[in-house]
Amino acid sequence: MAARVGIAATGQIKFGNLSEYDLVDIMAYAATEAMEDGGIVEKHSIIDQVIVANMGGGIINHQTGIASSLVSRLNLEPASAELVENGPASGASAVKVGWMAIASGLADVVLVVGGETMRKVTGWAATDFVATLLHPEAEYNMGLTLPAFGAMFTRLYMERYGLTERDLALIAVKDHENGAKNKFAHVEETCTIEAIHDNANAHVVNNYVAEPLRLYSVCPVSDGAAAVILVNMDSPKAQQFRKPPIRIAGIGSATDTHCVHNRKDPLALAAVRVSAERAYAMAGLRPADISFAELHDAFVTLEMAISEEVGLFPRGKAVDAVRRGDTRIDGCLPISPSGGLKAKGHPVGATGVSQVVELVRQLRGEAEPGRQVKDPRYGMAVNFGGFANNVVTIICARE
């Protein structure tokens, strides 16, 4: 039987423009925050393995061998160390690899750190860097980008389910309301529906990025790092942490076609659905058991589409939930209490780890006042790689 794996500690650096800092330094900062959160003293003897999530170190920072560099920066030698690159799903994939290391008996304590510094280059170059995950000849060479696919997806979603630009703005208002209270969020400003949609001059502040997506429909380009320490809950080492671990109840991942145009239904996010089914099966849970979710809203439409694929709402009905306010922090199913990628930010390699940090903070009751979900039992995170061609779902449980 696989070992029970829990998250004993979390750490994060505030997301934003950290372009003056070194990538490995901000990762090391998040890792030391996690060590402090765990209250561990004998760091060298307790951490068996380090797993690092990063997507663009080689392209943006001209920096490779990042896992080895991080171990040395933290003086954790001779811990073993590996890098996980799985596009924007690198973070959750790294947590999955850490989970596998403990579940297999290879390690008892694993430090997982995700980090990215995308603002060291221009916005144009950052957009180009993320687009390198598309099919090189059939998509990237055409000039297509991730916002282009997000926009084409949104247009179809609008056509089929009656989604409007006002609905997109409502999600942004909700995300920024949560993000403004999150000490780790990139954007700490609230916005109103009048300012970004209802006012006659709203288009001035909320201009199109990729029609029908506007500025307030897409996440910012962010730098940041996040860390979690995974433990074998049945190992004596787990007793050395000062807080009881939050159990990883289920992990699932799945893939879909590289080219978006090769999906029978371009609105079907099969990798999201299958990854969630696998996570539910491992956890022995159903969608109705989930107390709150952190979903990969790089484009706010995805918050609704993902919530439907994982079974939180019937297909085509998430927009009604948004209009009713069900997904707000005081609603019946809060989504992205952290502010989501929209407000918290999206440093690609860090995002999946940061989502898990948020699950733990919520389940421990440590979120800031005004954005703490009421008495949560199970939290779900969906980390979305490519345009949904590689997705990881993680369900955490408060014991």
Next chain:
Amino acid sequence: MIDFGIYGAQEPRIFAYRCPQCHTAYYPPPMLCAKCSNRRDPSGIVYDDWEKFPLEGACKLLTWTRVWALPEGYDQPYLLFGMVEFPNGLRASGRLEVESPHLGMELIAWVAESSERPGHPVNIFLFSEAAARPLPTNLRCD
């Protein structure tokens, strides 16, 4: 020479492939057929290579966007992109050369050579309404 690619060597073309065993068509081609697991061998040494045919002509617009935040190398205020379906069921994504698109509209798919980005020129799809090759100013069409 092993030909892994989808480009034509002589003129701007983009190719689709057909599995010789079960006749399933692909764009872009995989190395194994999803339907019958037949192997594609671009070297032609072990197995016959798959039939390749130009992907162009009449198609229907499935969805589209006008992108205002373009990546490095594109010197225009915006570009339009679309996803289309051909009568044989194959689909493709590319550049849309229509100012007022609508879902389901009938289009013609052309292929042009683009030198917008650094490096070797690449072949791209242009989807237009007219039955004449569009010549957008930002592309070098040989």
